Amino acid sequence: MKGLIITNNPIVSEKFGNEYRVEYVDQSFEDLLARVRDFVHKGYVILTHPLSGSIKPKETPYKSVLLSEVPLLTGVEGESLKLIENSIIKAKAFEDKTNNLSESVLNDFRLIDLSLLESAL
Template structure:
């Protein structure tokens, strides 16, 4: 059966590791923008497959977020719509920080978001990384 997953993300590592296998809507936007995009699709009836606040890295620490929704609308779910609107509200209560992120730190945050996503879609995160390292 064809996978019904559409990965919404602003994490370049997700694209590099998963683009061969999954439909990915990548945009170079902020964490909140990814949440809003997911929320709007869920409002339109797309199924939410992974929790928008996955990981205990707080929304104002990591710039990266990936959320999986269905490729096409199915049946509107009020529970899932509530999860999404709560996630946006949860994001807004964290105090913004104007932190300078080093490349190493960006890599760590990308890795965390990627591994959490893999846990959600049952993809072998380590295998994905190993394939990346091959020439």
């Protein structure tokens, strides 16, 4: 199964850049979810949960979401739209705690985001 990965995690981009279509966005967690929604509006289907992992939104800056490789010809998929809208609402409820994270913590967060995605690939 191939697909489109939308990520702001550089190690995901590095690891899967050749195998998958990777859209690397150097943006915040919430901006990344908005980017996923843009693709859903184009007819792409979400394949992994946008709020995967128990590290809460904006506690980790990193997120990677797998979408279908190509958009549906029939237009927007309702379930994907509901999922991303709900995820954006949920993410907004959290305070941003990503300032002042040390490099070692950021490294752990990148690794965990990578492994959550890998568990689905």
